[in-house]
Amino acid sequence: MEGDSAQRDSSTPDDAPLTPFIPTISIISPAYDERPNIIPLTEAISRTMAGIAWELIIVDDDSPDGTAQEVLKAAQAGFPVRCIRRIGRRGLSSAVVEGALASNAEYIAVMDADLQHDESILPDMLRLLQDGKADLVIGSRQEAEGGFGGFSGKRQRLSDLGARLSALVIGSEVSDPMSGYFAMKRDTFHACIYDLSQQGYKILLDILTSSPRQLIIAEVPYAFRSRSEGKSKLDVMILAEFLFLLIEKLTRGLIPPRFVLFCLVGGLGLVFHLLILRVMWMAGAGFMSAQITASYCAMALNYVVNNAVTYRSQRLKGWRFVLGYFVFSAVCTVGAVANIGVADLVLAGAGNSWPLAGIAGALMGAVFNFGAATKLVWSQRRRPRPAIVKAMA
Numbered sequence: 001m002e003g004d005s006a007q008r009d010s011s012t013p014d015d016a017p018l019t020p021f022i023p024t025i026s027i028i029s030p031a032y033d034e035r036p037n038i039i040p041l042t043e044a045i046s047r048t049m050a051g052i053a054w055e056l057i058i059v060d061d062d063s064p065d066g067t068a069q070e071v072l073k074a075a076q077a078g079f080p081v082r083c084i085r086r087i088g089r090r091g092l093s094s095a096v097v098e099g100a101l102a103s104n105a106e107y108i109a110v111m112d113a114d115l116q117h118d119e120s121i122l123p124d125m126l127r128l129l130q131d132g133k134a135d136l137v138i139g140s141r142q143e144a145e146g147g148f149g150g151f152s153g154k155r156q157r158l159s160d161l162g163a164r165l166s167a168l169v170i171g172s173e174v175s176d177p178m179s180g181y182f183a184m185k186r187d188t189f190h191a192c193i194y195d196l197s198q199q200g201y202k203i204l205l206d207i208l209t210s211s212p213r214q215l216i217i218a219e220v221p222y223a224f225r226s227r228s229e230g231k232s233k234l235d236v237m238i239l240a241e242f243l244f245l246l247i248e249k250l251t252r253g254l255i256p257p258r259f260v261l262f263c264l265v266g267g268l269g270l271v272f273h274l275l276i277l278r279v280m281w282m283a284g285a286g287f288m289s290a291q292i293t294a295s296y297c298a299m300a301l302n303y304v305v306n307n308a309v310t311y312r313s314q315r316l317k318g319w320r321f322v323l324g325y326f327v328f329s330a331v332c333t334v335g336a337v338a339n340i341g342v343a344d345l346v347l348a349g350a351g352n353s354w355p356l357a358g359i360a361g362a363l364m365g366a367v368f369n370f371g372a373a374t375k376l377v378w379s380q381r382r383r384p385r386p387a388i389v390k391a392m393a
């Protein structure tokens with residue numbers, strides 16, 4: 001079968017070395033709930049890559065629809081396709097990184113598994129790399145012959161805005177830095193691997209801003225297709241993650257994107273806290289009881305939103321959600337004590353400056369809460385499993 005890691009002819013002596021199958025190009029396709037598209041994608045790539053040694057690596061984030069099983073079916077049909085099935089990990093960027101690291105090919109291409117990327121330009125992209133005309137080739141929807149297919153006007157404007165914002169950190173003329181369709185030399189990828197944030201969906205922008213040297217970039221136009229099967233993964237959080245990636249790159253990693261989101265959620269909690277105070281004041285409650293009630297209501301809101309948004313890849317459910325709330329409340333209580341302690345120290349040493357003391361205390365509280373919550377509430381835990389082999393007496 002084409003795509004096997006090694007091949008042996010029936011006439012070859014048993015002690016002869018195996019002939020490994022090493023593709024010229026590995027095509028990495030992150031997938032989640034893409035079962036209906038796997039066979040059509042594999043067949044389409046097979047038709048366009050005739051005469052080229054290729055392999056398709058589907059990186060599946062444990063899709064409940066049976067995507068991994070569909071990849072196995074394609075492999076059993078003789079296609080050079082394999083699956084990396086990830087358990088407990090999610091995200092397009094990190095999926096691309098894992099798929100690329102599993103490749104032995106000299107060239108790597110990245111394309112979606114939903115058939116929206118035009119596979120017919122893959123040979124042209126590979127040719128530009130092989131001829132030494134580019135280190136990285138981007139499938140561009142912005143070039144003259146390209147297009148956005150079934151994009152709504154609103155979504156196309158968002159893509160255009162993203163391209164303009166990306167120019168702030170790229171510092172070069174790339175027409176479509178938001179593209180998820182590109183090919184590059186394997187060595188070029190490995191040169192920037194340790195500086196990739198692996199956050200969010202815009203892996204191309206991550207690569208462009210992490211490369212240790214100036215890249216020679218070429219762009220090949222293509223028309224983006226409308227999705228025929230499955231659901232789009234675009235949501236508000238994907239857009240937010242793109243902004244956080246820009247923040248991380250602009251600050252050279254000094255500000256973690258998740259910390260920015262954590263602080264924004266804290267600001268929402270502050271507004272809610274003040275609203276509860278106002279309501280209880282109007283109801284005639286005393287300040288201390290109102291303050292305590294508002295504090296714990298704000299903590300509850302912060303916990304729910306952080307669990308759903310900031311730490312959505314590690315979100316807690318069931319009894320762990322309940323336990324997590326009590327741990328989060330304890331963390332925030334200690335954070336409040338740290339806030340007051342730092343503010344008091346700054347106040348004593350900064351000429352009785354209330355604003356400076358307040359800012360210092362709030363910053364200390366935010367940093368403590370973020371670090372402690374990440375470690376104690378939303379840390380990755382492995383579920384203990386019983387032994388499946390019983391030792392002999």
